Amino acid sequence: NIWMNILSYSLVTLMCHLLNVYGLIQHFHLDMVKLLRFLGMVQDDYHSHNPYHNALHAADVTQAMYCYLKESKLAELLSPTDVFLGLLAAAAHDVDHPGVNQPFLIKTGHHLASLYQNTSVLESHHWRSTVGMLRESGLLSHLPLCMRQDIEQQLGSLILATDISRQNEFLSTFREHLNHQSLDLHQAPHRHFILQIALKCADVCNPCREWNLSRQWSERVCEEFYRQGDIEKKFALEVSPLCNQQEDSVPSIQIGFISHIVEPLFEEWCRFTEPSPLSHTMMDLLQQNKTCWMGHAHLKEEEVDGGGENRGPVANP
Ligand SMILES: *[C@@H]1O[C@H](CO)[C@@H](O)[C@H](O)[C@H]1NC(C)=O
Ligand SMILES: *[C@@H]1O[C@H](CO)[C@@H](O)[C@H](O)[C@H]1NC(C)=O
Numbered sequence: 001n002i003w004m005n006i007l008s009y010s011l012v013t014l015m016c017h018l019l020n021v022y023g024l025i026q027h028f029h030l031d032m033v034k035l036l037r038f039l040g041m042v043q044d045d046y047h048s049h050n051p052y053h054n055a056l057h058a059a060d061v062t063q064a065m066y067c068y069l070k071e072s073k074l075a076e077l078l079s080p081t082d083v084f085l086g087l088l089a090a091a092a093h094d095v096d097h098p099g100v101n102q103p104f105l106i107k108t109g110h111h112l113a114s115l116y117q118n119t120s121v122l123e124s125h126h127w128r129s130t131v132g133m134l135r136e137s138g139l140l141s142h143l144p145l146c147m148r149q150d151i152e153q154q155l156g157s158l159i160l161a162t163d164i165s166r167q168n169e170f171l172s173t174f175r176e177h178l179n180h181q182s183l184d185l186h187q188a189p190h191r192h193f194i195l196q197i198a199l200k201c202a203d204v205c206n207p208c209r210e211w212n213l214s215r216q217w218s219e220r221v222c223e224e225f226y227r228q229g230d231i232e233k234k235f236a237l238e239v240s241p242l243c244n245q246q247e248d249s250v251p252s253i254q255i256g257f258i259s260h261i262v263e264p265l266f267e268e269w270c271r272f273t274e275p276s277p278l279s280h281t282m283m284d285l286l287q288q289n290k291t292c293w294m295g296h297a298h299l300k301e302e303e304v305d306g307g308g309e310n311r312g313p314v315a316n317p
């Protein structure tokens, strides 16, 4: 698939550009040959035949992350290490994604499910794969051991935050902080928490983009769900929520996803970044796109309202 390869090459190009713009290649004395080797490995480990979880999604999330790091509330307080970690985590957060979700891996007895004991199976794999590639490429081998260990740990904590089953945990902590104005971005742990939130936002920001783009991402993610459903049918397994093409329409999946995951998260992000033209634009697009999906959904009333409720949240953005 040549077209997909050209598109997914954007991950290496984008990362080199962003690291260069921030002066991070100089700051960390990165060797260009090792950097290109590392980024090339990350890109190649994304599955280009996944309709959604491919290197293009990684590039999309990295681009969004860059924009969020530039928010005026944040930009001047972030250290070079914060920015480096944020961009790296975004680029690698879904690496080697198999195109099926965690429940599928558990019920089919996949080795990753037993390796990670049925908990954050995919996210743990994305993290450990990234650490493996960092070490293999030697990208950070010139840095002191304690610094390398710190980078690996923080990368893990950022990538594991994208596990959507932990959404409520992060959202309520974020809300508490905002209600009590208790975030102090001069403190490294608080900045790390905001990086986790920013990455979570970037990972689910598809519905905050212009309709044309947003719609294509929606179709891709649903195509990936339906493919999983087809495999489940073929092997006489129970079809997972959202994966039945006959029952779960693209509009109904999107309305549930927006109402239960994206809207609550971006409402708080908007509050945190206030005043932010970007956040307001994203909230406007989100509302317009949601209305648009509701117009597309020739659904019974209760299906639109209860979309995600009885099906549970969308599994793996
Ligand atoms: C993971 O889930 C499978 C299937 O439900 C179960 O058989 C197995 O014991 C679980 N493993 C762990 C470590 O919980
Ligand atoms: C959206 O895509 C359609 C055709 O694919 C194009 O005609 C239209 O100009 C696009 N709209 C925007 C705002 O890019």
Ligand SMILES: CC(=O)N[C@H]1CO[C@H](CO)[C@@H](O)[C@@H]1O
Residues within 6 Å of the ligand: 209, 210, 211, 212, 285, 288, 289, 291, 292, 295
């Ligand atoms: C039908 C509808 O409201 N569509 C809107 C979806 O959002 C885009 C902006 O991204 C609007 O241009 C459309 O009009």
Ligand SMILES: [Zn+2]
Residues within 6 Å of the ligand: 057, 061, 093, 094, 203, 316, 317
């Ligand atoms: Zn993702």
